[in-house]
Amino acid sequence: MTSTTHRVQRMLVAGVAGVFLAATSSFAGPDDNTLVFGQSQSITDIGPAYNAFLQYPSGYEASFVIYDRLVTFDDQLRFNAQLAESWTIAEDQKSVTFKLRAGATFHDGTPIDAAAIKFNVERMMDPEINTTNRPLWDPIAGADAIDDLTVRLRTHEPFALLFNTLAHGSGAILSPTAIMENGQESETQNPVGSGPYKVESFNPGLELVLAPHEGYWAGKPPLDRVIFRYVPEAATRVSALQSGDVDVIDGVPTHLIAQIESDDGLQVLASPSLRPMGLAMQTTVPPLDNVDVRRALNHAIPVDAIAEKLFLGQAKASDSPLAFNTVGYHGNEPYSYDPGKAREMLAAAGLTDSDGNGIVEHDGTDLVFTLLVPEGVFANDVLVAETAAAALQEVGIGIEIRKIERSSFWDTLRLPVAEAGWQIGMFGFNPSNASGLYHLDSMYTSNPDNVGRPAVWNITRYSNPEVDALMAQATVTVDGDARAAILAEAQDMIWNDAPYIWLQVNNIISAARADLGGVEVWPVIFTIVRGGAY
Amino acid sequence: MSAVSQKFALAAVRCAFAARWLRQNVYLAAGTVIVLAFLIAAVFGEQIAPYGANKQNLLNSLEGPSAAHWLGTDPLGRDLLSRVVVGTRHTLSVAVVSVFFSCFLGVILGLISGFARGHLATAVDAIVDVALTIPNMILAISIAAVMGAGLTGLIIAISISFTPPISRIVRGRVLEIREEDFISAARTIGVRPWRILLRHVLPNAATVIVIEASLQAGQAVLTATALGFLGLGVQPPTPEWGTLLGYGREYLHSAPFMVIAPGLAISLMVLGFNLLGDGLRDLLDPRVGN
Numbered sequence: 001m002t003s004t005t006h007r008v009q010r011m012l013v014a015g016v017a018g019v020f021l022a023a024t025s026s027f028a029g030p031d032d033n034t035l036v037f038g039q040s041q042s043i044t045d046i047g048p049a050y051n052a053f054l055q056y057p058s059g060y061e062a063s064f065v066i067y068d069r070l071v072t073f074d075d076q077l078r079f080n081a082q083l084a085e086s087w088t089i090a091e092d093q094k095s096v097t098f099k100l101r102a103g104a105t106f107h108d109g110t111p112i113d114a115a116a117i118k119f120n121v122e123r124m125m126d127p128e129i130n131t132t133n134r135p136l137w138d139p140i141a142g143a144d145a146i147d148d149l150t151v152r153l154r155t156h157e158p159f160a161l162l163f164n165t166l167a168h169g170s171g172a173i174l175s176p177t178a179i180m181e182n183g184q185e186s187e188t189q190n191p192v193g194s195g196p197y198k199v200e201s202f203n204p205g206l207e208l209v210l211a212p213h214e215g216y217w218a219g220k221p222p223l224d225r226v227i228f229r230y231v232p233e234a235a236t237r238v239s240a241l242q243s244g245d246v247d248v249i250d251g252v253p254t255h256l257i258a259q260i261e262s263d264d265g266l267q268v269l270a271s272p273s274l275r276p277m278g279l280a281m282q283t284t285v286p287p288l289d290n291v292d293v294r295r296a297l298n299h300a301i302p303v304d305a306i307a308e309k310l311f312l313g314q315a316k317a318s319d320s321p322l323a324f325n326t327v328g329y330h331g332n333e334p335y336s337y338d339p340g341k342a343r344e345m346l347a348a349a350g351l352t353d354s355d356g357n358g359i360v361e362h363d364g365t366d367l368v369f370t371l372l373v374p375e376g377v378f379a380n381d382v383l384v385a386e387t388a389a390a391a392l393q394e395v396g397i398g399i400e401i402r403k404i405e406r407s408s409f410w411d412t413l414r415l416p417v418a419e420a421g422w423q424i425g426m427f428g429f430n431p432s433n434a435s436g437l438y439h440l441d442s443m444y445t446s447n448p449d450n451v452g453r454p455a456v457w458n459i460t461r462y463s464n465p466e467v468d469a470l471m472a473q474a475t476v477t478v479d480g481d482a483r484a485a486i487l488a489e490a491q492d493m494i495w496n497d498a499p500y501i502w503l504q505v506n507n508i509i510s511a512a513r514a515d516l517g518g519v520e521v522w523p524v525i526f527t528i529v530r531g532g533a534y
Numbered sequence: 535m536s537a538v539s540q541k542f543a544l545a546a547v548r549c550a551f552a553a554r555w556l557r558q559n560v561y562l563a564a565g566t567v568i569v570l571a572f573l574i575a576a577v578f579g580e581q582i583a584p585y586g587a588n589k590q591n592l593l594n595s596l597e598g599p600s601a602a603h604w605l606g607t608d609p610l611g612r613d614l615l616s617r618v619v620v621g622t623r624h625t626l627s628v629a630v631v632s633v634f635f636s637c638f639l640g641v642i643l644g645l646i647s648g649f650a651r652g653h654l655a656t657a658v659d660a661i662v663d664v665a666l667t668i669p670n671m672i673l674a675i676s677i678a679a680v681m682g683a684g685l686t687g688l689i690i691a692i693s694i695s696f697t698p699p700i701s702r703i704v705r706g707r708v709l710e711i712r713e714e715d716f717i718s719a720a721r722t723i724g725v726r727p728w729r730i731l732l733r734h735v736l737p738n739a740a741t742v743i744v745i746e747a748s749l750q751a752g753q754a755v756l757t758a759t760a761l762g763f764l765g766l767g768v769q770p771p772t773p774e775w776g777t778l779l780g781y782g783r784e785y786l787h788s789a790p791f792m793v794i795a796p797g798l799a800i801s802l803m804v805l806g807f808n809l810l811g812d813g814l815r816d817l818l819d820p821r822v823g824n
Contacts, residue, residue, distance in 0.1 A: 235784050255596070255609070255788050302592070309592040310609060375765055382781075383609055386771045390590050390610075401770045 034225040035516065035532045037061070038237045040251030042205045042230035047187030048172040049129045057526050060169045060432070061250075062208055062228050065530045067172035067193035070098055070117065071163055075271070075520040075528075077327070077434040079163050083112060083173060083194070093158035093478045094141075100149040104217040106175035107198035114145035119176040121153060129184060133170040135442070135456060136433060139475070140165070158478045164433035196221035196530060206230055222533040238511070241266060247516055250527045252509040253379065254312045260511045269510045270314070271521040274323045274439075277378060277428040278500035279371070279388060280413075284450065284461045285423055287351060287362050294498040296345035298335035300395045301388055305337075307504045310380055310387065315504040321440060321494045322487075323505045325523050328436025330488035332495040335502065342395040353396050360396040368398030372422035374409035379506050381426060388501070399424075413459050417451045424501070429457055432524050436487050441471045444494050460499035467493055554816070562813025565748075568806030575622040583616035588771045596789045606791035608781075614795040617773035621796070624685070624774050625803065629754040632689045636696035637747050641736075643697065644704025649712060649731055662698045662705075670695035674757050678766040685768065688761060692754050703746050707739040745815045752807035759800050775800050 041058040046066065064072075070084040084098040104112040121143040124130045130137060140162075141154040155162060165171060178192035189202060196218070197210035210226040229246065231237045237249040238256050242263060252260065252268070260266050281288045281297070288294060303317040322329045346352070351360040351367060359366040369392075373385035382403060389399035402422060404412055413425055431439035442456040446463040454461070470490040477483040495502075510527040512519050518531035575582060584604075591611035599606045605614040647658040665673070673695040681687025711717065712735065720730050761767055762776020770777075775796040782792030 233784075235786060238787075253784060255785060259787050305592045309595055373770075380609075382770055387590065387592070387610060389771065390588065403765075403769055405765075 032225075033223055033534065034227065035223050035248065035529055036227045036229060036246040037527070037529050038229055038231040038240050038246035038249040040232065040234070040237065040249075042232075043202075043208050043228055044204045045188035046191050046199075046202070046208070047185075047189075048133075048170045048174070049123065050131060050185060050188055057250075057430075058228070058230070061526050061528065062210075063169050063172055064195075064526065064528050065197050065210060065226060066191055066195045066199065067174070068104070068112075068195050069168075069171040069173060070166045071171075073167050073434060073522060073524075075522055077325075077523060079167060083117075094156075095152050095154045096162060097146070097150060097152045100151065101217055102149060104194060105215045106178070106194045107192045107213050108175050108178055109215065110175055110177045112173065112194055113148045114151040116176050117151045117173060118143040118145045119179075120173050123174075123179075124170060130170065133168070136161070136165040136168055136170060136438070157476045160475060160478050160483055161433065161435050161438060164435045164438065168433040197223075197226050200225075226529060226532070241511055241513075244513075248510065248512040248519055248527065248529055248532070250508075250510045251379075252511050254310075254314045254509070257312070257314070257509065265514050267512055267514045269512060269519060269521045269527070270507045271523050272316070272323070272325050273430070273506055273508045273525050274326045274434065274523045275428040275430040275525060276318045276321065276323045276505045277384070277426070277503040278318070279503065280425045280427045280460045280500055281498075282417060282420065282423050282461065283463075283499050284417060287349065287367070288423060290349050291497055292345055292349045293351065294501075295335065295496075296342045296349070296395070297392065297397065297501050298498050299338045299342040299345065300397070301391045301501055301503070302337045303334075303503055306384060306387055310383055311504065311506060314507040314509060315379075317504055318502040319495075320491050321444070321500070321502075322436045322491060323523075326431060326436040326439060327434060328440075328484050328487040330484070330491045332492060335498075339391075339395050346396065351396070358393070358396065359398045366398055367396075368400060369423040370421060371399050371401050372409075372412060372425035373401060373403055374406045374426070375403055377406050377409060378426065378428055384503065385426060388503075414453050414457075416453055417461065425459065427457075427459060427500075430525055434524055437471070437474050437483065440467075440487065440490055440494070441475070444490075444499070445471050462494070462497065462499035464493060464497060559813070561809045562817060565806055565808070565810030565813050568802060569810055572622050572626055572803055572806065575619050576626040577623075579620040579623050583613075583619045585613040585616040587617045587620035587773045588612065589616075596785070596792075598789070599791055605795040606789070608778075608792060609785075614778075614791065617778060618775065618795050618799045621773035621775050621778065622799070622803075624768065624772065625755055625758055625776075625800075628685070628688050628692065628758040629751045629803075629807075632692035632696065632758075633747050633751045633754050635689070635693035636700055636750065637743060639693065639697045640700025641704050641739075641743060643701035645708060645731055645735065645739075647701065648705040648708025649727070649735060658701075662701050665698040666702065670699075671757060671760065674761060675764065675766065678761050688758055688767065691761065692757050695757070696750055696754065700743075700746055700750065703742060704739055707742045708735055711735050711738050741818045745811055745819065748807055748814055749811035752804040752811070755800065755803050755807065759796075 039058045041055045043058045043062050044055050046059055046062050048063065068083045070082060071079045072082040074080050083101055083104060085101045087096050087098045089096050100112065100114065106112060124137045125140055127134060139155050139157065139159040141156045144152045146152055172193060174187055175192040179187065182190060191199060196213055196216045198213045200209045200211040202208050208228040212221040214220060231240055234251060234253045234256065238252065238259060240246045241249050257268055260268050281294055283289055307315040307317050317334060319331045319334045320329055346360060351362055353360045361367060371385055371389055373381050375382055385401055389401055392399050413427060429439055429443050443458055444462050444467055445458060446468050447454050447458050447461060450461045450463060467490050470486050474483050474486040477486060508521055508525050510521050515534055516532055518533050520528040522528055589612060594607050594611035595609050597603055597607045603613050605618065607613055643658050643662060647655045647662065674691040677691035677694060678687050681690060717730060717734060720734055759776030759779065762774045763780040765780065767777045768774045778796040779793055785792045
């Protein structure tokens, strides 16, 4: 029904424009060589700085088509050359010299040279311009243009994650000419990059239309148009894909996979994500400041059953603060599902139910936590919260679920402790530069002010000086194996200190027409249509 | 007129009366039975429901209707029939309480604007006129969005958005009544305006108010469940029909029974209130059916 309504609306619009279009298939598919991507989130701005692709992950997904970076990821998150052709790392590990690809041009026809790279790197180092992704760029000291096609990047200390930063969405290279002509903030609505497709029209929040960049360094792109369209409802996205209104969709709920698989004309694209889900506990609020209580709660949740039954196997119970495919992941002994043991541990911590109402008392009153959950931000978020609430009630912990509107969710998570109004909150961090170090550092390094807003994403106010020291050490350890060993030690500590009730790692599930190739689903939850072709 | 035709005419009139009586009573009876049934479910929900409304069993998730689960189960294996039965209390109490409040407010405003003269009546009229230009669903959504998801917000939202139409209907009736001779008579002998309003006008407007209230109750059910559908209803895991329906729409292809259960309940309750309202109107309002 929804697709019919959609069609009627479109016909009306087309009629007003004086263009009669008899069938919607002329908007999408191989017939007119157009790729339409139905996205679960809208795109409101498309620049790497300022709001930095405010809506997640839609803005990043568009940016990977519009812009090039010095290096890029492949779908296994290995580094590949993009605008850089080759590089050499200095002996003191404090600078890297890049040789650029010859003949590459921006959408406005200006050449991509060392000066352009220097301009962009210095822009991202400017705190006034790069307001969102600063931790990624802070270790960089500067850039020097050595000749037209050679550029050197300097770092304050050996910087293990330099390539992760350059391959990140904020590493996009923009035309300096366009920025100087149109103003610093023009990038958010009218970006000029050098990727295979350039912006033809942009209707923020609704639709972004891209046309091929004829001067693209790897040859003329195969598609005539790439269109990003916001389709918020999951069921509507699947119907639109089935009816041919769109060619690619993201955010497919697990219960709709079978519907797509039963259609021969469609393919499911899945990849394990790098985002481990969990229930953050305020570790400064009694009795959650007691590590035994936090461990007990970890024994109370049937995570395997959640992964198996709620996600129909498209998820796996965590065994580390990092997801299984993150660089630096190290597995630990899982917390077994054992409500009896959880009750014993709570009793040992002094939390018992003396009035027989099924809820344990803390300081003489029933222990009831508020569980904060968004609707429609994480896969099955409300259902997982309801399951967890029932399981915690089973061991005597009272839970009041507070479902919150998605637009205010992120801010509520980061409120100062006294104003937060929640003690347990659902959260999953996505390391968008694919680095385990960045992930652990963002979530578990002590906050400078442990009652105010967290500096990055340490919303549990977890504070362990040993973990802080390991993070500092890992940041200056360039050797991959040595860094992995440090991260493994940190993961053991964090896992055992249990600032989270660890839940599951989901698969990212997208879908596309079967005759469309080259669409990649990256574990950093991005669906990349840059290489799409029929 | 011959005796035979007189007999026919009499028979025809009797038939018409019988048909009218039956129609009134069928509507009234059907409406009463349905509303009473929901009332019982609302009071004794937990006792009637075959399972606990929040009793999860992940091993039984998304099972279709069966002997054990008449309306099927949701993704957490909760029995949908039990959730719908227990959810009755929420929807019915929102409808009844908010209609009570909107009638209370609406009657006061309607009496003032219909009976009083001067600035007060003009001011009330102006406010009601402005409120009437805002579609009541939009008004309810805005109020509920500000108040947040929860019972109080829902009741306030619906009460406020339903007040203007009731006030307008009461005003119309009051304007009619106040031109009647018995009102002029009361005035002439010096009865105080407030006494006239309470002793003579209000009782005569009561019929309209009762009928309107039962029809509004059906609308209130729709508005309450619509707000729940949009995520402005209650906090999980409370079973609420609109929320159940909203959640089920994602499963329209794979598990249509998720929307059928709450959908049927909503339709049936609205039907019950509408039949009751129509029946009451036929029975009480002398202007209908003449």
